[in-house]
Structures are given as C-alpha cells and as structure tokens.
Amino acid sequence: MHTLQTPILWTVHALGVAALVASIIIHILRRSKSFDVPIVGVDTSDVDSLKSRYVQQADTLLREGYEKFTGDIFQVATPDGPRVFLPRRFAHELKPFSRHEASGMKALADRHIGQYTTIDHESDIMLSAIKIDLNRNLGNFVEDVQHEVAHCFTTQFPPCDEWTPIDLHDKLLRVVAQASARIFVGRHMCRNEEWLDCSTKFALDVMTGGEKLKQWHPWLRPLAQYFVPEMTCIRGDHRRAFELLLPELERRSKESIRKEPKPYNDMIEWMQQRAKKLGDKTFDNKELANLQMLTATAAIHTTRLAIIHALYDLAARPEYIEPLRREIAEVTKSSNGTLRKQHLTQMKKLDSFMKESQRHNPPSVATFQRKAMIPIDLSNGFHIPTGTIVQCNTNMLDEAPAEWGDPHAFDGFRFYKLRSKPEDANKFQFASTSYDSMQFGFGNDACPGRFFASNQIKIVLAYILSHYDFKFEDGATGRPKNIMFEVNVLADPTVKVLFKKMQ
Numbered sequence: 211m212h213t214l215q216t217p218i219l220w221t222v223h224a225l226g227v228a229a230l231v232a233s234i235i236i237h238i239l240r241r242s243k244s245f246d247v248p249i250v251g252v253d254t255s256d257v258d259s260l261k262s263r264y265v266q267q268a269d270t271l272l273r274e275g276y277e278k279f280t281g282d283i284f285q286v287a288t289p290d291g292p293r294v295f296l297p298r299r300f301a302h303e304l305k306p307f308s309r310h311e312a313s314g315m316k317a318l319a320d321r322h323i324g325q326y327t328t329i330d331h332e333s334d335i336m337l338s339a340i341k342i343d344l345n346r347n348l349g350n351f352v353e354d355v356q357h358e359v360a361h362c363f364t365t366q367f368p369p370c371d372e373w374t375p376i377d378l379h380d381k382l383l384r385v386v387a388q389a390s391a392r393i394f395v396g397r398h399m400c401r402n403e404e405w406l407d408c409s410t411k412f413a414l415d416v417m418t419g420g421e422k423l424k425q426w427h428p429w430l431r432p433l434a435q436y437f438v439p440e441m442t443c444i445r446g447d448h449r450r451a452f453e454l455l456l457p458e459l460e461r462r463s464k465e466s467i468r469k470e471p472k473p474y475n476d477m478i479e480w481m482q483q484r485a486k487k488l489g490d491k492t493f494d495n496k497e498l499a500n501l502q503m504l505t506a507t508a509a510i511h512t513t514r515l516a517i518i519h520a521l522y523d524l525a526a527r528p529e530y531i532e533p534l535r536r537e538i539a540e541v542t543k544s545s546n547g548t549l550r551k552q553h554l555t556q557m558k559k560l561d562s563f564m565k566e567s568q569r570h571n572p573p574s575v576a577t578f579q580r581k582a583m584i585p586i587d588l589s590n591g592f593h594i595p596t597g598t599i600v601q602c603n604t605n606m607l608d609e610a611p612a613e614w615g616d617p618h619a620f621d622g623f624r625f626y627k628l629r630s631k632p633e634d635a636n637k638f639q640f641a642s643t644s645y646d647s648m649q650f651g652f653g654n655d656a657c658p659g660r661f662f663a664s665n666q667i668k669i670v671l672a673y674i675l676s677h678y679d680f681k682f683e684d685g686a687t688g689r690p691k692n693i694m695f696e697v698n699v700l701a702d703p704t705v706k707v708l709f710k711k712m713q
C-alpha cells in the first residue's frame with residue numbers, strides 16, 4: 211500500500227510545485243514596469259477593477275487624475291500595463307520632435323499590436339498621397355462625393371415616407387465607405403459591394419483580432435495568432451483587397467499606354483505616381499492594396515462616427531435644425547441645391563456645429579499619443595524611456611480659453627460667433643487644429659485627412675438636413691450617453707433615429 215502511494219504522492223506534489231512555479235513566472239511576466247508618478251485610483255488595492263474601470267470609464271479616470279494631480283503627470287493601470295498621461299501643456303514640448311523620435315503611428319500600432327494586425331506599416335507614399343494630393347484636389351470632388359452620397363441614400367435607405375427607425379451605424383458606414391471609395395479607388399470600383407465590405411471589415415478585424423490576441427502573453431502571440439479567427443480574417447482581407455483591385459489596376463495599366471494625360475485623379479493614381487517619384491522599388495500592386503486598406507481604416511470609421519455624433523446632437527437639440535437648413539438653402543440657392551466647393555466653406559454655422567459636437571464627443575479623450583523612439587526628457591524632469599507610450603489628457607473642457615464662453619455648455623454656434631471678428635474669420639474651423647482644439651491631434655503629424663473628413667461630413671449632413679426630418683424615438687430623453695472603450699469615445703450603437711422624407 212505504502213509503496214503504491216509514494217509515487218502518486220510524489221507526482222501530485224511535483225504537479226503542485228510545477229503549477230506554483232508556472233503561476234509565479236506568469237505573474238512576473240505580466241507585471242509591468244510602473245513609472246515614478248502618482249497613480250490614479252491608488253486608494254483601491256483591487257488592480258483588476260482599476261483596469262476594467264480604464265476599459266469602461268477612462269474619461270472619468272482621467273478627470274479624477276486631472277482634478278487630483280492638477281498640472282502633474284499621472285499614470286493609470288490598464289490591461290496593457292500602466293499608461294502615462296501628460297497634462298495637455300506637454301504637447302508643446304513633444305511637438306518639435308520628429309515622427310521618427312516621437313511617433314503617433316507607432317503608438318497606434320502598439321495599441322493594436324500592429325506587428326500582428328498588420329497596421330504597423332508606415333508609408334511615405336500613403337502619407338504624401340493624403341497630405342499633398344488628396345488635400346490639393348479636395349475642391350474637385352465635391353460634386354462626385356455628393357453624387358455618391360445621394361446614390362447611397364436612394365439605394366440603401368428605406369423610403370421613409372413615414373417615420374422610420376434607421377440604424378445609423380450600419381447605414382452611414384455604407385454612405386461614408388462609398389463616398390470615400392469614389393476618391394480612393396475611383397468611379398469604376400466605388401460601388402463594388404465586395405470592395406466596400408472588404409475595406410470596412412478590415413478595420414473591425416484589426417480591432418477585434420488585436421484585442422483577442424492581447425489576451426495572450428507576448429511570448430505566446432506568434433503561435434496564438436493562428437488560434438484567433440480574426441487574425442486569419444486579416445490575412446484574408448489583404449488577399450481579397452488585392453484580388454478585387456487587380457482587374458482595375460490591369461485595366462488602368464492597359465489604358466495608360468494609350469491615354470495621356472492620365473484619365474484618373476484618385477488615390478490609386480496618386481499612390482502610383484508617388485511611388486514612381488520616390489523611386490520605391492518595393493511598391494507593387496499588393497502594397498497598393500495594403501495601403502488602400504490602411505487609408506480606408508483611418509478614414510471611414512472615424513468620419514462615420516463624427517456624423518453620428520453630430521446627428522445625435524442635432525436630434526437632441528432640434529432648435530439648430532432650421533437655422534442650419536436656412537444656411538444650406540442660402541449658400542446653394544444660385545446652384546439649385548447642388549453643392550460646389552465654395553459652398554462648403556460658406557457653411558459656417560454647420561462647420562461650427564460640427565466642431566462643437568466634436569468638442570463634446572472627441573474621437574478619443576487622449577488624442578495626442580506618442581511612442582518615444584528615443585529617450586525624451588520633459589522640462590519637469592520626467593524621463594520618457596525609449597519605447598514608452600505617452601498621451602496627453604486633451605479633453606478637459608474646463609481648459610478652454612475664457613473667450614470661448616461656458617466651456618461645459620453645448621453651444622452649436624460657439625465657433626461661428628468666435629469667427630465673427632474679421633481677424634478671426636478663418637480660425638476655429640472644424641478642420642483647424644490648435645493647442646485648444648486637439649481633436650485631430652496637434653503639430654506636424656496631426657490628422658492629414660481632416661480637410662477631406664470635414665467635406666465628407668458637411669456633404670452628408672447637408673444631404674440629410676435637406677431631405678429628411680429626424681428625431682429620436684418617442685420617450686427618449688436627452689442625448690444618448692457615449693460609450694467608452696479605453697480612451698476612445700463611441701456613440702451608442704443601440705440608439706435608433708427616426709427619419710421621415712421631407713415633402
């Protein structure tokens with residue numbers, strides 16, 4: 211009996227010790243380096259609940275940090291380890307660093323484990339096609355975009371002869387994807403259902419796949435990626451994008467032998483021309499397809515979200531609807547309702563409403579994020595080691611300049627009024643970035659697509675305001691509360707807005 215039990219007991223003990231050692235190793239591996247700055251919520255010892263607060267209520271945590279440690283750097287416990295939040299003023303100190311020294315793209319790629327989700331891919335071709343070519347051509351596209359928007363509403367929306375609930379997240383994804391595709395991939399492909407599906411799904415696969423893979427320890431991720439279905443989807447999305455784009459690229463290359471000047475003025479053409487100019491020998495059709503997916507990822511979901519926020523704000527404050535309709539009718543009266551490029555700049559009230567909506571509902575409460583690619587020392591002595599991601603606490607409404615008026619109120623025409631002085635006529639526009647308006651980031655690497663986004667949003671909102679009445683369902687009270695996912699501010703997707711065609 212005794213002799214039989216001994217090996218079993220030894221085995222049980224050995225397994226117990228192995229499990230203990232494994233759990234200590236995992237604990238050590240998971241323990242992340244903390245920083246020598248105060249921690250928000252340190253009064254609770256339950257680190258897991260602090261981390262889940264960061265996921266669901268980062269806005270409240272950042273306010274707590276702002277109020278408790280005013281003017282000081284603080285850190286927050288997050289599922290990815292401690293994160294350092296800088297008071298907004300440090301954006302001034304980080305701004306002079308180049309993108310190779312303090313990188314916004316690398317910070318974003320790290321957050322979504324870009325080496326696996328494929329978004330850790332910085333391209334001068336893509337950046338200059340957006341920064342230079344897209345922005346230079348913005349005025350040429352107003353009618354094309356308006357045409358696609360109208361096409362989408364007539365083909366994708368129900369008739370809305372009576373009040374009809376609309377899932378804005380779903381419908382506007384299609385509107386923005388098709389209107390953007392008109393400029394990104396041109397007139398032949400912008401209504402291609404498969405392309406629209408592929409270019410919008412990729413971003414979702416990246417977000418979900420990244421979050422799922424992050425549950426695994428970094429050492430296990432090279433293997434674990436094959437067990438996360440969305441990671442397989444990401445690889446499939448790239449393949450599909452290439453296959454869908456190929457016939458269009460082949461058709462263009464045959465055509466270009468014959469036609470001069472080139473008949474295309476869109477992102478495909480600009481990227482090809484940029485690659486030639488830069489003499490980039492690695493650029494091929496596969497890379498073009500990848501860059502198209504990355505551009506769509508940066509552009510579509512962000513623009514859709516801004517439109518949804520603005521519509522929620524309008525439905526919650528219907529007193530703004532008539533003045534905006536009057537402005538649209540006024541600026542387009544000479545063209546019978548058709549938008550021309552100068553009309554978009556003339557819609558100053560709409561521009562102001564969009565900016566105020568974005569001030570209250572920014573894409574993120576920490577829009578200035580940078581990964582230190584070199585060691586950086588801040589003026590207060592805080593040392594940012596290479597590889598550390600820092601972000602600025604950019605959404606404290608109280609920090610608005612006094613001349614802006616009550617910073618907490620929703621004043622849709624706040625920026626319209628601020629622009630009334632002749633010297634300020636071109637300031638405070640939706641797409642203008644400044645120290646006081648960091649929703650599109652700040653400095654050289656601020657969002658290069660913001661002018662395009664501003665046009666898209668105006669065209670879609672002007673279309674809706676001119677063709678539909680809209681309101682929340684009966685019984686809805688006030689503006690729907692936003693949903694936080696970490697620092698990202700999302701519009702509640704369960705809310706339906708009722709639309710009715712205007713007679």
Ligand code: HEM
Pocket residue numbers: 314315337340505508509510512513516573577578579649650651652653654655656657658659660662663
């Ligand atoms: C309302 C819509 C949009 C919002 C709210 C938005 C917001 C942002 C923000 C906050 C950043 C980071 C800036 C920084 O760290 O300083 C950014 C970067 C970027 N955005 Fe946008 N964006 C929008 C639309 C677009 C569009 C339409 C495009 C493309 C046509 C685009 C392309 C990019 C790119 C390429 C970057 C990286 C820039 C760089 O690293 O130099 N975005 N965007």
